[in-house]
Amino acid sequence: MNMHPEIDRDQMTPQQAIEILQQGNERFVKYGKHQYDMLAVRDELKDKQHPFASILSCSDSRTAVELIFDQNLGDIFSVRLAGNVASTLAIGSLEFSSQYLGSKLVVVMGHSNCGAVKAACDHFKGGNIGEIIQMIDPAVSQEKSEEDNRTSSNPTFVEKVCWQNVNQQIENIKNQSEIISEMIEKKEIGLIGAVYDLATGHVQFDL
Template sequence: MERRDFLKWGATGVFGLTLSTSDLIWHLKQAQAAELHPESPPSLTPDAALQKLLEGNQRFVQHQPQYPDQSAARLLEVAQAQHPFATILSCADSRVAPEILFDQGIGDIFDVRIAGNIATPEARGSIEYAVSLLGSPLLMVLGHERCGAVTAAVQNETLLGDISTFVKAIKPAAAKVKDQPGDAVDNAVVANVQYQIERLKRSPLLSDRLNSGKLKIVGGRYDLDTGKVTIIT
């Protein structure tokens, strides 16, 4: 929304509409966000990229999103090229949407989503593309609380069709922590993130970038109840 259009809309609202203060503040933030020009993603260091993600998550948790990089101008800016400042391997769970929970926009995050956030060959290839060819300086493997795929692996469930494939991919991680005290599923969620990171580090393309300091790999755990992402490795 253009600022002049917003002001015109607001003036009309005075006479013909009843708007709450929160409505006006929300629309103003939308207008301001559309005019922001954030730091160019390629210039971010791996640590700065991680900080940017965590700051966005803090805004999400506090219910103070800025909705960056969601304007028409941003759409045109990334139409011909993309330079995501972060790559995230996360679960396909409908409640775990990286752009929302990290308060980012178009072209900011290269999403690779698959049940159980497992590093299949296809997922690994997608990540290699983002890191090696697009220059993404940060890779996060993001697990989440009460993950259904991890739960199935912990309970050793027999599932139909190809659903069993991602359970099989998580079982080695679950086996590592089966005797640990505490919640078995949550222990396995953390262990699975660490296990998938270990598998990703075997990629020559990723390890080269990691050893040169051009890439940082971290793990995260998303809390479904609070919305907070905690770094776990």
């Protein structure tokens, strides 16, 4: 069954949504895959959806949010773009889930060893990938603590840019979305950053 039916979801606070994700991630770290009854849920959700969280994350094949937060169909409104960049279309998707689907929380989630972040660290240019890299560039410039090796061959630099990028995309959302900013002000939704560790499976929230 769906773990978060509509009536429970509507009464949920943003903080409770964070806790549900944290608990799901703990289960994933400990046990890996959980087997849900997707057939029953698929039937239940055929006419409507009531996700409790919206997550902007990287398209990386290792960061499927339903798996790493141990959630079922219908629980997470997932927006995925390389480098978890908050493009206009990504922000529009988050506005849709927050305003019209009643999702209580927006998470911007980066991850360790992200190819898009590493490409930005190395000032990659080319094709439409360049548009994504341009959206990560400000995070590279704002990370000033690493002075010596500011390339993807420096894991510390990459990790710091990853967090900086999460914060940068959160700023983009706040600056470009009146809908989301107003909902945050009214405490109808929360907005939080997080980074997923590919090696351990653990998600660190920016609490």
